[in-house]
Amino acid sequence: MGLTDLYTPKQIKVLKTAVTKDWRFMINHGAKRSGKTVIDNDLFLMELKRVRRLANAADVKVPMYILAGFSSKSIQNNILQELTNKYGFEFTFDKHNSFMLFGVKVVQTFTGTIAGLGAIRGMTAWGAYINEASLANREVFEEIKDRCSATGARIIGDTNPDNPNHYLKTDYIDNDDPKARIYSFHFSIDDNTFLDSKYVESQKAGTPSGMFYDRSIKGLWVSGEGAVYRDFDERTMVEEHIDLPPGANVYCGVDWGYEHKGSIVVLADDANGNTILLEEHTKQYKEIDYWVGVAKEIQRKYGKSIPFYADSARPEHCARFVREDIDCKYGNKAKLSGIEAVAKLIKQGAFFVSRDTTTSFFDEIYVYVWDPKTGEPVKINDDVMDAIRYAIYTHHHVTSKITTFKA
Template sequence: MTVFKPTTVQRQALKLVKGGAKHILLFGGSRSGKTTVLVMVIIYRAIRFASSRHLICRYRAKDARSSVLRETLLPALTNTVGTNRYNYLAHESMITLFNGSEIWIGGLGDREQADKILGHEYNTIYFNEISQLSYISVTTAYSRLAMRVPGCRNLFLYDCNPGSPLHWAYRIFIRKQQFLNGEPLVKPELYASMILNPADNAEHLPDDYISDVLGAMPEKQKARFRDGAWVKAEGVIYELFDESMILKAADMPKDYDRICAGQDFGLNITNVKIGWVHEVVYVIADYGAFNMTTKSFNEELTARHWFDLGPDSFSFPVYCDPAGGERIQEITGGVKANNSVESGIDFINAKIERGQFFVADGCTGVLSEIWDYCRDEAGEIIKVNDHFMDALRYAVFSDVQQGVIAQ
């Protein structure tokens, strides 16, 4: 068996985990050792506290199994305790250790998988690559950190290659603000973070990896994957959107010529409400939930006075994902949206370029996705963490296509 030999920076990260924080984020560049450190923390806790239970989750279960389970967790377990002291149950995506402890692996982006892994309580929940996870899905999992094992302090662990400065993790861990309202964290001492970069893990990397592989990347990718900087992603679709377009509530219009909304369905269910003043689009509010039925979601919107527009109230259309089928009927004012993706994106980009697009600072869903909504190298939209973006497009472009708003 091989003993884990952490680098100097990894030892500092382990010291951070042993501190008093309940939420620990390790962020930084590619292959910097973040995942290795947190996997070893889980292994140690599973061995140290018999019959404890721990969860490693990502957006997609298959990615968690390939990048964390097979590349890091299983080799580390073999080197730490030996192959005969743990058992991997592939059909359950779960590992049992010699002392009765369990390590579960799963994804939060699939309803069946999410129901399965969130049906248990844990002592540790490790969110791997949170740049792909919505704030809603992460906080929904919070309630499952409820297992009690004597002497074991329950922990949330996170890692990521940094996303944009609008991402929920940046606001919480770096700015020390509550994501939903921007107010200071009530207990900032419970949230700790640390940067780990490839240079800190150079002894475990090929000699040319940092200089020839990461160094050859485009500037934005280099900043993110080599230097661990929080920057807009490469290939961002709404590239020209900037912080000057984010308005305080007091700076939003008091009246609108027209109001409508967009509705996206799925495990992450979202609604975005917009208003028009002449040809200018204002994103007024957004709301999302994780693993909630359409009927319950609509009841929640009603409870939030979503459809109440004051004494001069009038009904407004909610343009829904046309693939929603019968679910559209469960949304107040629900009608089929125009789902012309590229045309809708082009229209919103035109509004941004003309200075005719603004977002209220309370629209945390839209703001958490808009700078990470991007295309891959083949020009295809990356379908991860894009639920508010879809709802936004349904609202804006469907109204235009209905002929209500001039193009």
């Protein structure tokens, strides 16, 4: 069995560079499902064996190596479980969540928050593997880099693209100073030649246009430009009136407001996988009593058990809803992930709007645009957009336990 049976041409290029060049950083970046993590997982094993040889020469009994990821779940899913499935490793963890492999102590740290510093502060590391590197808190990333001070220590990283002004892009991937000894490789989804062609075709067809397509498919570090929901087509996605489909699943999104507008949206998922914006209630300068009345009317119309996914910024309002026997849950506010969830429905032609029961949706959808400086939507006239995002992303995509507010 040759290399071409195990790796794609891009992965072979990475592998050859790793074993023939002198490097400090090896960063593989680009599209989802493009093969970055697969080659980095194997490089991780190769690096542990190399570290053991270096430690033997230096008469070090237990060299330490940093395994970093956004969370314990991401390390488990992206690295450890994949290695178990591929090679049959069984990892035994100590009370600090570290494990031994090939005679090297692998210390796990989580880069999602500043708390990740605690696991590695003070240690001398012989190398590091940073998964999902662009999601790393910068202080934790820099600490990992500084801790890799043993002779010959090297750092592997993989990441999906982010804003082109991200520190990982500007300070590392784009750093062509030979003294920095940084090698980076860009991956697009087409670089993964082992993927089924129908899967690739489906991914390309179903990924929203613009920034999401450029990042997820092409693997480019780009900012958003123009309309956030550029695939929205009023000609095909809007009907004058849409009745509640039989057996549809109904849920709501809530964006609290006063000085700026507040909004409650009513959405329904039909049996064909479509999501329909059935109603939208948007008003300015309204107290919580008004919104309780709106929610009660929605309950009378669609059933008392429907969930309301609300902005957690006003916990007192959530508490009032709960006291009024309204099923109020905190909506997940992950901005880009939530926008992508909505944008995918729109791209797939699975999002529809009932015109006669909406008031501000059409005032917002066409002015909801990207801010090229921040990589996020401009924070103006976005109340309905936020309510829709909280509802769809939380109801469809968040698999962890949803926080129900306790009054």
